[in-house]
Amino acid sequence: MSKVVDALSILLVLGASLAFAVGVAALGEHRDLAAIYWLSIGGLVLRAAVELLRPRSSAR
Amino acid sequence: MTEPGAAAPPVLNGQSALRALRDRANTVLPGLYAWLTTVALPSLNHGAPGSARVTALCALVALLTAPVFLSERPWLGRGLGIFGFIGCSLLTWVLLGASLVKNPGDPLLSALGAVAFTLYALGWGSMRRRGAVPEDAPNVILGPPLQPRARPHPVAPFVFGLILVSALLPVFLAFRVPEAERGLFAHAVAILAAILTITVGARVATSLGQRRTLPLSSERLNAAAVPLALSALLFGLGFLWLVVR
Numbered sequence: 001m002s003k004v005v006d007a008l009s010i011l012l013v014l015g016a017s018l019a020f021a022v023g024v025a026a027l028g029e030h031r032d033l034a035a036i037y038w039l040s041i042g043g044l045v046l047r048a049a050v051e052l053l054r055p056r057s058s059a060r
Numbered sequence: 061m062t063e064p065g066a067a068a069p070p071v072l073n074g075q076s077a078l079r080a081l082r083d084r085a086n087t088v089l090p091g092l093y094a095w096l097t098t099v100a101l102p103s104l105n106h107g108a109p110g111s112a113r114v115t116a117l118c119a120l121v122a123l124l125t126a127p128v129f130l131s132e133r134p135w136l137g138r139g140l141g142i143f144g145f146i147g148c149s150l151l152t153w154v155l156l157g158a159s160l161v162k163n164p165g166d167p168l169l170s171a172l173g174a175v176a177f178t179l180y181a182l183g184w185g186s187m188r189r190r191g192a193v194p195e196d197a198p199n200v201i202l203g204p205p206l207q208p209r210a211r212p213h214p215v216a217p218f219v220f221g222l223i224l225v226s227a228l229l230p231v232f233l234a235f236r237v238p239e240a241e242r243g244l245f246a247h248a249v250a251i252l253a254a255i256l257t258i259t260v261g262a263r264v265a266t267s268l269g270q271r272r273t274l275p276l277s278s279e280r281l282n283a284a285a286v287p288l289a290l291s292a293l294l295f296g297l298g299f300l301w302l303v304v305r
Contacts, residue, residue, distance in 0.1 A: 002277045024237075028246060052281070
């Protein structure tokens with residue numbers, strides 16, 4: 001199961017960079033709303049990848 | 061090479077200059093490529109001021125003479141290579157002004173030039189001399205060698221390489237933005253995105269297979285549930301908007 005979560009975190013980072021790339025491309029094509037949309041998705045997906053990697057808390 | 065303790069500076073002949081250029085190929089080659097694509101080509105265009113061509117030539121001279129002085133007068137070599145070359149290149153871009161913006165050229169060429177400037181900057185970093193042992197330095201604190209707490213997973217370098225390539229994708233796409241102001245903003249966004257992606261990607265690559273430091277898989281998924289749900293919701297809304305439109 002942990003391998004699946006590791007693979008998911010890799011996919012999330014790759015997906016985030018793809019979303020950022022689409023956002024930058026949309027910015028160049030004057031599609032500002034689409035750019036904001038894709039950059040937001042990229043940020044959220046990257047945040048999800050960070051949460052998957054949060055280390056075990058020391059209180060446990 | 062000069063014997064240690066020689067009073068007079070050595071005479072630099074053509075052979076020693078070529079040897080110096082060969083020894084510093086890690087800075088000269090990327091610098092030459094960066095100069096050719098981002099400094100020489102724009103300054104050779106029609107309408108470029110003559111002063112820009114002069115500063116572009118000065119940048120080339122600084123680039124090629126820096127390795128010659130590096131072994132005997134390091135301060136002069138570094139000054140020419142870093143401040144001389146970069147300063148003259150910057151001055152060329154300033155003097156080109158609007159003609160640099162009006163004639164963006166090939167975006168791929170500009171992107172490769174930016175990569176070459178990065179390699180040039182990395183080449184000027186201090187490198188360990190061949191055969192030198194770091195532990196032989198006088199400031200080393202003696203003691204047992206510190207062992208790493210964990211070994212990286214065998215696929216970690218490949219994962220990080222893949223993430224690195226994907227993180228550079230927005231940076232390359234930013235060069236396709238034609239307008240100056242919008243292009244500047246796109247570059248800023250792309251660099252921020254690349255930094256964020258590489259930072260998280262490095263953590264992903266190093267944490268592969270590390271079971272002791274990470275919580276249980278279910279806890280990890282629960283922690284990521286909110287941003288995952290929000291991104292899925294946003295993705296669904298976008299799809300819905302695409303269908304309705």
